[in-house]
Amino acid sequence: MSKEHTHSDSLQYPDLAHLPSDPALRMKAMESLLVEKGLVKPETIDAYIEKFEHEIGPHNGARVVARAWVDAAFRERLLRNATGAVRELGFIGSQTTDVVAIENTPDVHNLVVCTLCSCYPWTLLGLPPSWYKSYAYRSRVVREPREVLKEFGVELGEDVEVRVWDSTAEVRYLVVPERPAGTEEMSEEALAAVVTRDSMIGAAKLEV
Amino acid sequence: MDGVHDMGGMHGFGKVPYEKDEPTFHHEWERRVWGLCQGSTYPDCANLDYGRHSIELMPPDLYLSYSYFERWLYSLTTTLLSGELVTLEEVQVLRHAQMPQAQRRSIPMRTMSIVAKLMQGRCSKLGTA
Numbered sequence: 001m002s003k004e005h006t007h008s009d010s011l012q013y014p015d016l017a018h019l020p021s022d023p024a025l026r027m028k029a030m031e032s033l034l035v036e037k038g039l040v041k042p043e044t045i046d047a048y049i050e051k052f053e054h055e056i057g058p059h060n061g062a063r064v065v066a067r068a069w070v071d072a073a074f075r076e077r078l079l080r081n082a083t084g085a086v087r088e089l090g091f092i093g094s095q096t097t098d099v100v101a102i103e104n105t106p107d108v109h110n111l112v113v114c115t116l117c118s119c120y121p122w123t124l125l126g127l128p129p130s131w132y133k134s135y136a137y138r139s140r141v142v143r144e145p146r147e148v149l150k151e152f153g154v155e156l157g158e159d160v161e162v163r164v165w166d167s168t169a170e171v172r173y174l175v176v177p178e179r180p181a182g183t184e185e186m187s188e189e190a191l192a193a194v195v196t197r198d199s200m201i202g203a204a205k206l207e208v
Numbered sequence: 209m210d211g212v213h214d215m216g217g218m219h220g221f222g223k224v225p226y227e228k229d230e231p232t233f234h235h236e237w238e239r240r241v242w243g244l245c246q247g248s249t250y251p252d253c254a255n256l257d258y259g260r261h262s263i264e265l266m267p268p269d270l271y272l273s274y275s276y277f278e279r280w281l282y283s284l285t286t287t288l289l290s291g292e293l294v295t296l297e298e299v300q301v302l303r304h305a306q307m308p309q310a311q312r313r314s315i316p317m318r319t320m321s322i323v324a325k326l327m328q329g330r331c332s333k334l335g336t337a
Contacts, residue, residue: 023278024237029302030281031244039293045243053232115216117260118276131226133276139218152226166216169257
């Protein structure tokens with residue numbers, strides 16, 4: 001047996017079956033243990049929560065999309081090398097080291113999934129919603145994306161091609177939704193306010 | 209590796225539980241699990257791929273019955289165990305964990321004493337305590 005294999009097995013078999021069944025209790029117990037052992041500080045936990053619940057979120061991705069709508073050169077850079085383009089706006093960080101932007105058009109609708117787990121561009125969109133992480137979404141969306149989209153309220157004509165992008169270990173996708181009609185006069189800032197999280201996953205179309 | 213986590217194309221999971229504008233966390237414990245997983249010290253070998261792998265190694269019945277953040281907590285636990293930052297004995301002691309003080313304090317003393325008596329067999333139902 002190779003070393004690597006032994007290592008994997010050692011991860012697989014710890015007897016955790018008798019831990020408390022209530023996840024809140026399990027969490028509290030684990031937190032207490034790690035704090036006691038000096039492996040984490042409660043205020044560090046608080047800080048991460050604060051950051052991801054209030055600072056980092058879809059408003060970041062919305063800024064990228066709005067910029068792409070108003071600035072043709074930026075849009076081109078974004079579609080060619082999204083990692084570099086989002087960096088121009090200061091978005092560097094967790095799960096955003098290899099970003100690919102894909103653009104929805106009247107002919108093509110893009111939709112993002114992580115069938116294996118929950119990969120998602122945190123720095124641009126925050127943490128993924130529960131439905132994105134659900135077994136139903138992960139299993140179905142690569143098989144019947146039109147049906148799933150219909151359930152989300154997105155009806156696509158038969159002539160619209162649907163492309164589903166399955167995140168890899170490294171690549172994070174950002175959908176650039178179609179700019180809605182009637183927004184021609186809006187400022188970049190006002191446009192950013194129109195862009196929703198779901199539209200940047202491909203799970204919604206935008207209207208104003 | 210092949211496993212239950214490789215869900216693309218599977219049947220039987222029903223409708224997507226779509227919730228418009230849902231909050232980042234639905235329960236306080238989910239918020240803490242996530243923060244704990246972010247803030248914890250890890251073994252040197254543990255990177256993002258390692259964490260993902262530790263979830264993929266979960267027994268399939270556990271994987272399917274655990275919610276998302278329960279899987280994260282499981283992954284954190286097995287990862288710290290494999291790096292010997294915590295021991296199995298320490299983790300197994302957690303089975304005796306009590307609810308946090310704040311919540312225990314919220315239980316009225318009268319209820320506590322009734323329960324204590326019940327457990328000692330000194331009365332047969334709440335009304336007789």
